[in-house]
Amino acid sequence: MLKIENLHITVDETEILKGLSLEVPAGEVHAIMGPNGSGKSTLSYAITGREDYEVTHGDITLDGESLLEMDPNERAAKGLFLSFQHPLEIPGVATMNFIRTALNAQRKARGENEVTAADFLRAIREKAKIVGLSDEKLKRPFNVGFSGGEKKRMEMLQMAMLEPRFGILDETDSGLDIDALKMVGEVVNEMRDGSRGFLVITHYQRLLDYVKPDRVHVLAGGRIVESGGPEIARELEEHGYDKYIQSAA
Amino acid sequence: MSQVKETVVKEGIDQATVDVTRELETYKHGFITDIETEKAPKGLNEDTVRFISAKKEEPQWMLDWRLEAFKRWQEMEEPTWAHVKYPAIDYQDHYYYAAPKTGSKYESIDDVPPEILADFEKLGIPLKEAEVLLGVEGAGQTPGEARTDAGVGGEGTAKQKVAVDAVFDSVSVATTFKKELEKAGVIFMSISEAIREHPELVKKYIGSVVPTSDNFFATLNSAVFSDGTFVYVPPGVRCPMELSTYFRINEANTGQFERTLIVADKGAYVSYLEGCTAPMRDENQLHAAVVELVALEDAEIKYSTVQNWYPGDKDGKGGIYNFVTKRGDCREARSKISWTQVETGSAVTWKYPSCILRGDNSVGEFYSIAITNNHQQADTGTKMIHLGKNTTSRIISKGIAAGFSDQTYRGLVSVHRKASGVRNFTQCDSLLIGDQCGAHTVPYIEAKNSSAVLEHEATTSRLSEDQLFYCMQRGLNEEEAVSLLVNGFCKDVLQQLPMEFAVEAQKLLEVSLEGSVG
Helix, strand or coil, X not given: CEEEEEEEEEECCEEEEEEXXXXXXXXXXXXXXXXXXXXXXXXXXHHHCCCCCEEEEEEEXXXXXXXXXXXXXHHHHCCEEEECCCCCCEEEEEHHHHHHHHHHHHHHHCCCCCCCHHHHHHHHHHHHHHHCCCHHHHHCEECCCCCHHHHHHHHHHHHHHHCCCEEEEECCCCXXXXXXXXXXXXXXXXXXXXXXXXXXEECCCHHHHCCCCCEEEEEECCEEEEEECCHHHHHHHHHCCHHHHHHHC | CCHHHHHHHXXXXXHHHHHHHHCCCCCCCCCCCXXXXXXXXXXXXXXXXXXXXXXXXXCHHXXXXXXXXXXXXXXXXXXXXXXXXXXXXXXXXXXXXXXXXXXXXXXXXHHCCHHHHHHHHHCCCCCCXXXXXXXXXXXXXXXXXXXXXXHCXXXXXXXXXXXXXXXXXXXXXXXXXXXXXXXXXXXXXXXXXXXXXXXXXXXXXXXXXXXXXXXHHHHHHHHHCCEEEEEEECCCCECCCEEEEEEECCCCCECECEEEEEEECCCCEEEEEEEEECCXXXXXXXXXXXXXXXXXXXXXXXXXXXXXXXXXXXXXXXXXXXXXXXXXXECCCCCEEEEEEEECCCCEEEECCEEEECCCCCEXXXXXXXXXXXXXXXXXXXEEEECCCCCEEEEEEEEXXXXXXXXXXXXXXXXXXXXXXXXXXEEEEEEECCCCCEEEEEEEEEECCCCCEXXXXXXXXXXXXXXXXXXHHCCCCHHHXXXXXXXXXXXXXXXXXCHHHHHHHHHHHXXXXXXXXX
């Protein structure tokens, strides 16, 4: 479903990704692990189409369709979702309103009807309960004054509401306690089915106890340097990234 | 801040609003109405003033008042302290009076020329009372004019009646709901009519807040004002509906000089809305209005403006020069005046709605959103003059600059030596879109009484790439994202607007910023 071929990305004239290839088949969860500065966040921005992340070589396709010429919102409408490592605040815009505007924008781009106010309200209340956000938070301006943990919960709430075909979790686990990690696992596992794919970017093994990956890839120096089963994550937990950093350098 | 308002505006833009906006051109009111008009001869001299006064069948005292102002004006210099630049105005190259030829007074709405009614209809201003009643429920709306709650998503909002006075070029063409207002004792009519029918009231209050000697543009207005609106709400009366005036400049090279006078007697309340549009023309058109508000003991006046004069084209050609003097006088104890303005139009704006807080415990408020794009310039702000004891004022100003535009917030908070217990809170935020625009904040504070508590907060920020990308990753296109972020930035002010205007204002924000990013 998501296929990345020999991807080279340049940011501010510095090449960050240097020929990255990766394929996540439909229905699978893949994890990307790697040391700081290896290009993990660059990868998530490149897939979702952030400006200034210049693709100098290679291709990214979703279900066989190249994403490179699409704006971020068009990619979102195709079903790409990014759980941000550092979620943004939007002052003056109520959370409920923000998520409904996003959902309807995507639906409209796909030629679907807008969600009715009643259906939306029912769905968001139910899902807010799962991610552990109160009704009161939904009425507040989006993420304003929320704690780091609450902001991550808000990312999961949006993913649950937008129901993307492919979700990317960029260090969603950072700053979360065990209960919150469980919640992330619950949301992802609930959404896992034969057709949806996920890419989980993380430093640590601990999230992978709750979101079980089919494959784990190690990213270092702008390339995938090793791929294998979940056992790789445990090895990394024990031995660290040293050997990859040395081999990349 | 009532809870109801909160929920209404929190919903922000939704799809209906965005769709409506899509259909609009950059400036949708740029049509010209084809109608014969009668004009005063071009240029300005004493005869022009006499001509206008005669056309209005004014009494001698009014003519004398105008002539006195004209004499003063001839000795005055155009002010240059504002942070705006425009070529010198040739005051002899304007028409100072233009009226639809069929005559300016209409016995009933049915006598108004259909072209003019159609014109106001295009603007979404229903002048026929039946339409006002039918038109607010949402069904059967003309596309492009969602003048209901459709865009704000506030389900089940009660329908609201709005009485409208429409000013077309120089004359008032129609005032709706006159009978119903009369029953409540409220006088709502064109100022020309009021001069004839209620001379004692007009004479007592006109020029009592903005004297004929006030400033260059106000003095010019005093000499040549052609029409405007007069409102008087008697003691203890809460005006049963929102009052609204729509100003439209149609004729080329015509100055519009309207004069608005609103008096709320003891314990009265009135909410007044003002909307403005003009056709697109290459030449600059001049607009110099004066608005005077008088609030007596325990009275409250809420004055809201959505200013959408033609701003000129992308290269800065054409547009309205908007030089306006607006001032409210909280003349007696516990009175309150609130200005709320959304300024999106005009090539050049020079405007400082102010409050004179004379009565003890009186309250002044100023809520403003000013948007400039392309080559627009705005120098706007407020003055809060604290003369009475325990008077309080609140200023919330949100400036958004895009394109090559330049804007200045200029605010004065002044506390008189004898005014003890004064409080002021000022918050002044600027948002820049792009890197070719400018925003300036110029606060003046004069406190002559040491008990005053004055707070001032100011921020300037640039529309953040991070926020834009975040919104777009969630599915909003670039314009929707900008609009959402700007609406959020302006929320504190938008929620002060009467609901009907809030919808219009949100649409305007989008249209004004079209093409400002990327």
